[in-house]
Amino acid sequence: MRVWADLRDGDRRLTRRVASWRSAGARRxxxxxxxxxxxTKLWCGAAFLMATAGGWRGRRAAAAGVVSMAVAEAVSNGLVKHLWERRRPPQEWVSHEQVQDRPDSSSFPSGHTAAAVGFTAAVAGVWPLAGALCAVPAVMVAGERVYTGAHYPSDVAAGALIGLSAAALTHRAPRLAARAALT
Structure with missing residues (x-):
């Protein structure tokens, strides 16, 4: 049980630290x-841009990103949030006005992070440059979830793992289906 106590303590300390950022840039x-x-407006917009301006590679990257994002959201919001109920970080840990905009659903895992990482990782597997560009807002989304007190850092980490898993599954599924068709 020492591991859980250390995790809770680390979550508390890191949440308070991130939520106390005084940067005007972060607040804006x-x-x-x-x-x-x-x-998912940001990721759908990115997919539209890639599909319309990126040629065949952009269309493949957009399709992979959207499929991965959908899988990540289904797993995080449709499955895990219903299996593992966790309260949001206490409001007193967040010293700014964004704390009022928190959702009522379970804190674990971060669905926003799962979608962002799932989309970005799948895009990067097809079009590395586009994936690198998507990584900037994906990291900002993950940081924002802790900054506003919507999630603990461990919720964000779990969301990121779900997103990475969805991207890996998205890239492997066509190969697995082709292999199954041959046997």
Whole structure:
């Protein structure tokens, strides 16, 4: 049980530290990034841009990103959140006004992070440059979830793992299906 106690203590310390950022840039940029990421608008917009301006590689990257994002969201929001109920970080840990905009659902895992990482990792597997560009807002989304007190850092880490797993599955599924068709 010492591991769980250490995890809770690390979550508490890191949440308070991130939520206390005094950067004017963070106070302006992070809420805008969260708004753009709400309901996957940011990732759908990125997929549209890649598909229309990126040629065949852009279309493949966009398709992989959208499929991976959908899988990550289904697993994080449709499955894990219902299996593991966790309260959001206490409001007193967050010393700014964004703490009022927190969802009512389970804190674990971060669905925003799962979608962001799932989309970005799948895109990077097809088009590394586009994936690198998507990584910037994906990291900002993950940071914003802790900054606003919507999630603990471990919720964000779990969301990132779900996103990475969804991207890996997205890239392996066609090969597995082709192998199964040959046997």
């Amino acid at each position: 940029a992070l809420p805008a990034v969260e708004e753009a990421a709400q309901h």
